[in-house]
Amino acid sequence: MKVLVTGGAGFIGSHLSESLLEMGHEVFIIDNLWTGKLSNIARIQNHERLHLVVDNILNESVMNELVFKADHIYHLAAAVGVRNIMDHPVETIEVNVQGTEAVLRLANRFKKKVLIASTSEIYGNHLDHTLSEDDNRIMGSVKKRRWAYACSKTLDEFLALAYYDEKKLPVVICRLFNTVGPRQTGQYGMVLPNFVQCALFGKPITVYGDGTQTRSFTHVYDVIWALSRIMEEPRAEGEIFNIGNDHEVSIEDLARKVKEMTGSESEIEYIPYEKAYGPGFEDMQRRCPNIEKAKNLIGYEPSRDLENIIQSVIDYFKE
Ligand code: UDP
Numbered sequence: 001m002k003v004l005v006t007g008g009a010g011f012i013g014s015h016l017s018e019s020l021l022e023m024g025h026e027v028f029i030i031d032n033l034w035t036g037k038l039s040n041i042a043r044i045q046n047h048e049r050l051h052l053v054v055d056n057i058l059n060e061s062v063m064n065e066l067v068f069k070a071d072h073i074y075h076l077a078a079a080v081g082v083r084n085i086m087d088h089p090v091e092t093i094e095v096n097v098q099g100t101e102a103v104l105r106l107a108n109r110f111k112k113k114v115l116i117a118s119t120s121e122i123y124g125n126h127l128d129h130t131l132s133e134d135d136n137r138i139m140g141s142v143k144k145r146r147w148a149y150a151c152s153k154t155l156d157e158f159l160a161l162a163y164y165d166e167k168k169l170p171v172v173i174c175r176l177f178n179t180v181g182p183r184q185t186g187q188y189g190m191v192l193p194n195f196v197q198c199a200l201f202g203k204p205i206t207v208y209g210d211g212t213q214t215r216s217f218t219h220v221y222d223v224i225w226a227l228s229r230i231m232e233e234p235r236a237e238g239e240i241f242n243i244g245n246d247h248e249v250s251i252e253d254l255a256r257k258v259k260e261m262t263g264s265e266s267e268i269e270y271i272p273y274e275k276a277y278g279p280g281f282e283d284m285q286r287r288c289p290n291i292e293k294a295k296n297l298i299g300y301e302p303s304r305d306l307e308n309i310i311q312s313v314i315d316y317f318k319e
Contacts, residue, residue, distance in 0.1 A: 001025050002025070003070060004069070005017050005029050005030075006076055006077035007078065008028075008036070008076070009040050009041050010031065011040065012076055012179060012220055013040075013077075015224050017029055018043065018044055019228065021044055027049060028070060030055055030066055031077065040183050057077045064106055067107055072112065075100060075114055075116050077099055081188020082189040082190075085148070086145055093152050100155075104163050108167050113172075113237075115172050115227060115231045116156055116172070118176070120175050120176065120177040120242070121150040121284075122153050124139045124140070124147070125138045130246060130290040131287070131288065133175070133241065133242055137154065140282045145280050146282055171238065172236045172237055175240060175241065175243065177244025177245065177287065177288075178215045178218065178244070179220050180192045180219065183220075192309075192310070193317070196258055196310070196313045199264035200317055203266060205259060207251055208283070209272070209273050211255065213251050213285050215249065217245060217306060218304075218309075219309045219312065221303075223243055225300075226243045230297075233297060235297060243294060245289070246290065246291055248286070248288045249306060256268065257306070258314075261314060262314055
């Protein structure tokens with residue numbers, strides 16, 4: 001099968017592309033290398049079934065040809081990372097909204113199946129329960145820049161479902177929760193690579209806020225397994241799935257665990273959000289998925305626990 005991966009040189013896209021090649025598919029990657037990197041695909045770049053196009057998904061003639069050739073499209077290209085989103089609000093909205101609009105329009109032209117990689121950010125601020133696919137969204141003020149990301153991805157989901165309902169385009173939406181693992185960089189704000197790098201270099205491990213906020217982390221290998229199974233499952237069409245891990249950890253405990261597992265002497269330092277991200281930032285206090293829907297349909301079960309996940313990130317940075 002011919003498979004197009006937008007954002008295929010990114011952290012998740014590169015692992016997915018590798019796995020699709022292993023399954024025997026012919027893989028086309030389009031990536032503008034905004035946050036993607038050639039080093040992520042160094043291992044597969046010369047593979048005979050890999051075709052790399054360094055370009056923007058907004059380049060319609062290039063995308064037209066790629067979508068025409070592909071049987072399946074994994075749409076992963078998007079603005080990545082809280083720091084990036086805070087620093088580049090225009091690009092964030094443009095790539096998320098116009099990029100997905102272009103992918104869906106072209107996919108519909110040739111009636112190609114699309115998987116949209118969405119995000120747990122779209123749930124917004126819930127405190128009291130694990131998040132299920134049909135939950136309401138709780139968003140902060142428009143003056144809080146972070147929510148633009150959630151809103152832009154929400155619009156992508158609305159558009160994907162609209163194509164499914166109105167045009168009978170086969171689409172499926174996966175909401176990814178905090179995905180971590182080898183090749184993820186701390187450059188755009190992500191907490192685990194930042195903590196591990198600070199710990200290994202003996203620099204202070206910087207916890208933003210008071211550290212009581214919780215997240216649930218999933219290894220990228222579990223995520224890409226789920227994405228490819230969901231893509232192949234006809235009953236998933238027109239549906240939304242949480243892809244994450246329902247084990248929660250506070251950011252403060254994560255810092256302690258990283259310090260312990262690296263044997264680091266680093267201090268754990270608490271930094272106010274305004275200092276970390278500038279004014280107008282709002283964090284989510286809790287974010288944990290209910291993963292029953294993916295469990296029931298494809299037998300999804302995250303196979304790597306937090307220790308295993310942290311260790312794989314430590315090993316990656318040590319290498
Ligand atoms: N965070 C932190 N130190 C860092 C980077 C992030 O304490 O160096 C916190 C951040 O404020 C958030 C959590 O870790 O509460 C997860 O942040 P990340 O950007 O990885 O993901 P997201 O906020 O999108 O869940």
